Amino acid sequence: MLKSTSRHQQQQTMVSLVKSSTHKPHLLQIQAHLTRSCLLQNPKFSLLFLSSLCSSRDLRYARLFFSQIKNPSSSQYNTLIRAYSSSNSPKEAFFLYREMRQKGLKPDPISFSFVIKSCVKFRSVFCCLQVHGRIIRDGFLSDCLLLTTLMEFYSSFASREDACKVFDEMSQKDTVAWNVLISCYLRNGRTRDVLMLFDNMKNEGVCEPDDVTCLLVTQACANLGALEFGEKVHRYIKERGYGTARNLSNSLISMYSRCGCLDKAYDVFKGIGEKNVISWSAMISGLAMNGFGRDAILAFEEMRKTGVIPDEQTFTGLLSACSHCGLVDEGMEFLNQMSKEFGIMPNVHHYGCVVDLLGRAGLLEQAYRVIISMKVKPDATIWRTLLGACRIHGHFTLGERVIEHLIELKAQEAGDYVLLLNIYSSTGSWEKVSELRKFLKDKGIQTTPGCSSIELKGIVHEFIVDDVSHPQKHEIYNKLDEINKQLKIAGYVAETTSELHDLGAEEKANALSYHSEKLALAFGVLVTRPGTTLRVTKNLRICIDCHNFAKFLSGVYNRQLIIRDRTRFHHFRDGHCSCNDYW
DNA sequence: ATAGGGTTAG
Structure with a gap:
């Protein structure tokens, strides 16, 4: 009795020793010992040892050990597959998978998961599809996590539709599955659908959006410039107690900045207890894109004082600050400084x-x-x-x-x-x-047709050139005519010579009057109360005529207008634009 | 004594 206890203790010691060793020479010593005491004949122990070998960086040795095992169990295959799937030779994982199938061993859902991930890593759609077929035949279609991996595969390099199909066929959808769907939509530019999905999640009540959902939806709002929706998400973040999560705050800074709402971005920034380089860079870029180049530079200096080390993206923000504000000398100086002082090429x-x-x-x-x-x-x-x-x-x-x-x-x-x-x-x-x-x-x-969006009461309305699809099109066009008349009285002259947007339009003057940003602005004037700020997001560069139009509109109708185009923000107020001249 | 899956900030 006493003897067996001490043997048990010895084995216990070996277990903890094996578990804690990742150093190869150590493991070699241990292996010698294990072989002597015949412990390696025990499949469980040899599995344990194999997994230790896998966690040491050298997979070749794990492979060697594996090849000496007479009849590797599926657990042993799984362990090695898992190791290869996160290594830089993910193909090996797939080969092992095939090998075990040939031997008649059945992978479990978790190994399938690793195999899919490996195929994604070595970018073989064919292998992935093969594995997917196998998963269906093996009847693992009720495994939510496995299907989520498949969705991620389809969204990463097959088609969005297929990812959606997998999602639709899932019997149990958890929050992560929703998140993967959302991130798929986000990657494919289906930004408005992301907002819809967020609402669906909340309303259907099956899956509460979590912090990752919020992170993704915040990004969607930033892409669309959907401020109201973004604020809704922000409220939700606070409700759910995610208010102190730094990654969410950082994302919110960017969202508010990209919606042209700097004070809110700054509020979030101030609220972050320990600001990291991402927080600072987000704030610096936010200041930059909204035309506060000097403040962006001041923020950079402030950041240096707090001891945060700038990185590549900090300098992207800084340099864009300089470019948006015409700070040539400062910009060239930063370009020098980044490599000389911070070693960033x-x-x-x-x-x-x-x-x-x-x-x-x-x-x-x-x-x-x-x-x-x-x-x-x-x-x-x-x-x-x-x-x-x-x-x-x-x-x-x-x-x-x-x-x-x-x-x-x-x-x-x-x-x-x-x-x-x-x-x-x-x-x-x-x-x-x-x-x-x-x-x-x-x-x-x-x-590419010009496309502008404006968000009202949380709903994003999109307009393209000469848009006739909006239900209120007649009112919008009437409003636009009225605005045109008013602005002409104030001295606005349509600029028809220097800008051509749409090649299809025969009549230049006509094409100009129906540019998407004008439609969006007219719609905004039509449906909001006097004095409400209008925020328009445009996919291309705003043209000089629309820029003039907006300037006059801000003065005559006494509206603050914020137009974000492909390159920057234009803040209009009292007949002026924040950029001194048009560009 | 037995490895272990999916989403995520500027």
Whole structure:
């Protein structure tokens, strides 16, 4: 009796020893000992040992040990599969899976989960589909977690529809499943549906949204500029007691900033007990995008004082602050500082800000030289930024050169040609305009329609150019006519020569009067009380005519207007815009 | 004495 107890104790010691060892030489010693005491013949013990080997970084040794096992159990396969699925040779996991199937061993749902994850990692849709088929045949379709993994696979590189299909077929949907669905929608740009899903979750009452849901929905609100909905989510966050979660607060800062609501962003920021680099960067970017470049720089200095170390994205925010406010010297100084003082090499986004900064300041050649001489490969976006600057300054020879670069990257988009068209028309080069128009027509190049959204009472209304789909279209168009008349009295003159948005529109003047942002603004004026701030989000750049229109509208109708376009915020008040001049 | 799954901030 006494003897067996001490043996039991010895074995206990071995168990804890094996469990706590991840160091390879140690494990080798232990293995020798285990072999001597015949403990490795015990399948449970050898499984334990295998899992210890797997948690040491060297999987090759685990593999070697595994290959010496005569008839590995499915648990032993599972352990190794799991290890490979998170290693940098995830294919091995799939091979092991096939091997065990060939031996007639049946993987359990958890191993399936790991196998799917591995296939996602080595990006084989084929393998994933194969495994999915197997999962169906093995009858694991009631496993919510496993199906969630499958959804994640479909949403990550197959199709959104398939992910939805898996979701619909789930008998039990828990919050994580909803979250995966939401994150799938978010990735696919179905932002408005995300808001709907949030409401569904709450109303159906089956699944309470959790902190991750809130995080995702907040991002959706930020993308849409849906302030009211965002505030609703914020209230929900507080109700549920997530108010102190830093990741949520950081996301809220970004959401409020991107809705043009800086004071609220700042309130959230102030409320964070321990601000990390993400909190600071979110605030800095928020200040930057809303046109408070100097304050963004002050915030950066403040951040340094508190000892938080800036990272890549902090500098992206800072440099964009400089570009939005025309702080050329400061921007160039930060570009130097980031690598010299903080060892952060500028990436394409950093250079992008610098190109924007120099370009807007009219230093086009210098901007071009930055792109040519930078160490990273220029992407389409950075060329497009320079093209935007060419439009501002009516520089068409450089504009043509930039288009060449875009073509070389095979990244030229309809919008780029539209920019070039605008450059030509602003410089009065009408021959080139018609030439390019013909080219686009022949090639069948379609432009992205301008799309603006405005949120009222938590509902996001979207408008496209010449939109006729809105139920209140007649009232909206009447209102727009009325506004046009009022603004003309105040001195507004429609600018019909320098901007072309829509290639399909034959009548330029006509096309201008129905730009989506005007429709959204007219709708806002129509359905809100006098004095209500209107917030419009636009997918493309706002054109100069709509910008003028908004300026006059803010004065004549005494409204504060906040228009967010592809590049920045424009705050209009009393007939003026926060950006001194239009850009 | 027996490994162990899914979503997530700027």
